[in-house]
Amino acid sequence: MNAPRTRVQRRPVHGVLLLDKPLGFSSNDALQKAKWLLRAEKAGHTGTLDPLATGVLPLCFGAATKFSQLQLEAVKTYEAIAYLGVTTTTGDAEGDVLARCAITPEMLTPERLAAVQQQFTGAIRQVPPMYSALKKDGKALYEYARAGVEVERAAREVEIHALRLVLSSDAQGHPVIRMVVTCSKGTYIRTLGEDIGAALGCGAHLTFLRRTDTGGLGVERCVTLADFEAMNEAQRLACLLPPEALLADHLHVTLGSEDAGRFLSGVRRRGAWPNHPAVAVFGHSPHTLLGVGHTVAGELVPDRLLSPIEIQQILESRTLAAPAASILETL
The missing domain is CATH 3.30.2350.10 (Pseudouridine synthase)
Structure with missing residues (x-):
């Protein structure tokens, strides 16, 4: 009789894995393997790479999946x-x-x-x-x-x-x-x-x-699937880049706690910002990604936001759970 299969206990994982996709793997094969190794709840890739192609394949987990479309557009x-x-x-x-x-x-x-x-x-x-x-x-x-x-x-x-x-x-x-x-x-x-x-x-x-x-993410920063599989759990998590790694070409704006809370509620904020179609918005204390938006006529308009629980989980993963209240309590 076959032994029962062990059920993988999934967990929230947020970040970007730069994978050097191996020959013969489809993009989805590589994604599912990495997702299983990380025990991640949510994952997606940033566009297919042929099975006969190798090289840079950014894999997005958790909150980072909200920005995966940006890599589809990348040079x-x-x-x-x-x-x-x-x-x-x-x-x-x-x-x-x-x-x-x-x-x-x-x-x-x-x-x-x-x-x-x-x-x-x-x-x-x-x-x-x-x-x-x-x-x-x-x-x-x-x-x-x-x-x-x-x-x-x-x-x-x-x-x-x-x-x-x-x-x-x-x-x-x-x-x-x-x-x-x-x-x-x-x-x-x-x-x-x-x-x-x-x-x-x-x-x-x-x-x-x-x-x-x-999109500026080079193969020299990638990890191979074989090396990733050989790592322990802590080493695998350490390979993840933060979700904002996908936003390098965005204008960066940092908000104080009150404005950060309102922005996370979908409320426009006013400020002396130049017009810009792509803005990465961060909270000041602690410094953490809130989402992306655009600026027009002195207004910062929310486009895609992280949820409060995603922000909390990201902060906890950095062992900074205590300061998270400065942003989240304003909601």
Whole structure:
């Protein structure tokens, strides 16, 4: 007879885990594993990363999930390798081969590479790949693709802020393009690799993809899932960044206890603030995140707020439970 499964006792956990997602894991696989290891009640990720991609995947827990949408909008940087002369059904090494093309020296001259690099820098249009999570009539495109159905997709504009292409070769001496891409949300690097291969005249597919930065959160700050699993509970909790780690590009405003309490109740506050669309609002004593808002015509307008209990739990996790009353008693 099988032994009964031990039920995990969930608890409130608030913060951001910068995970270096391993190869072969979906974003949700990685999220559920980290959530289980932390015994967290509430968790969410900040946008999917392909199973065949590795790199920065910010995972949000508790109060931090309220700001996860901000990372979806963030500028991202990737490193990728495009294998030249072969196209596949998926745009990467997982797909079936569609076509092979002989590569001539004229296709890969420095001048040609520089021209293609310039062609794909700035605002470009992409047709989303069939093997993607975009939905058509409530169904993901990859579901249609697996059933052998091609769905018409409209081209979308994305922004390539910076692009570097370097001609290289793999371990077998086959020509590849090493790419470093900084881009807007919604950019498909697999599609970019395919389009660059088409522009060179030989076709291409990705054999490597790694996200190295999202919204200023770099891979050098990440922990691997294997290392995270090997830690004890206290070490895992120490890996979490505070929820405001997602708000680095926000204007920071600090309120006194009376104004903080009113702000948490959803009441606008007046002050000598410049107009700003994104404001991170903190209480003064103790210094803790209250939520986000925007300022207009000297008013601070609440947009997304932490709850009093979330603030209390965050303060308790910092062993600062006693001073929490200075904010919470004003509610």
